[in-house]
Amino acid sequence: MPRRIRYDAWSPADGRVSRPGGVRSWTSPWCEPGFVIDDLVASWAATTPRGSWIEVSTQAPDDGTWHSLGRWASGRRPAHRTSIGGDPEVDTDVWRPTGGADAYRLRVALHPSPAGRAPTLTRIGAVVSSGAVRATTSRPAGVERLLDVPRLSQMRWSEVGGTGWCSPTAVSMVLAHLGRLPPGTDTEPADVPAAAHAVFDRAYDGTGNWSFNTAWAASVADRAFVTRLHDLRDAEAFLEAGIPLVASLAYGPGALPGAPTRATDGHLLVIRGFTAAGDVVANDPAAPSERSVRRTYDRAGFERAWLDGAGGLVYVIHRDDQVLPALVRGEVR
Incomplete structure (x- = not known):
């Protein structure tokens, strides 16, 4: 089906x-x-x-x-x-x-x-x-599109739990792009530890609860919600509208070349653009430093890690004046 x-x-x-x-x-x-x-x-x-x-x-x-x-x-x-x-x-x-x-x-x-x-x-x-996710790689739009999303590495806070903070770090990057990230301090402009505390799920014992992350984002942005997309062509439509996406991935050893983690059973990063060839330009919070956060991933490998790993799940965080693509919205009132 x-x-x-x-x-x-x-x-x-x-x-x-x-x-x-x-x-x-x-x-x-x-x-x-x-x-x-x-x-x-x-x-x-x-x-x-x-x-x-x-x-x-x-x-x-x-x-x-x-x-x-x-x-x-x-x-x-x-x-x-x-x-x-x-x-x-x-x-x-x-x-x-x-x-x-x-x-x-x-x-x-x-x-x-x-x-x-x-x-x-x-x-x-x-x-x-x-129904099943698509098994073939989607055809790219063929247009380069890059959004200016600030880079944050969760590994900056690895000594205080940051190795598990991919989701709030990715959300913080999108909020910073919107100019809605709550201020940090003079030495730490982005307060990722505060974001992690704001989404922490006691029973799950972590910060990866999808619903909790968008609930926190919705408290500081105009709109934030969880949805699923069919493929990267859908994601390209959001980027064309100026909306970066937080995407959930899972992949086996070596399945996503160039990633800072060799394998993961659950990871979130920001899709910030696409190359003209259709490869994914991402801000990956698992990178060891903010300088190395920006990554370019092969379209086929990324799409498999995203669709097979999490069913094409994304967080959509945006301003009221940004018009959403008419993709899977149903009745959004």
């Missing part, structure tokens, strides 16, 4: 508000993507006053179970920010319904602080997909 991808998003006005157990809860309309869903990744924008938090869940028709996709609160060390284990259908930030699902809805429980200050939901969405 051809690969099917759809992203939908809602504002609070689109859903229904209730108070089960005394906690205010927002529920989206049912979304029917037009195919049987293999997996779902949610992303959101929410403001959480200190001590408050939200819990995001999803449900399929004829399924009485709400599947928790995580509890989110902003800040460096919020007690409630964590993914939830124990559900065989949820892998940290991905819901994979047993037997698939032909529709879904999302729910957000808005838990107030002990002082009664409630969180505010601004936007929530999800990308769903189905």
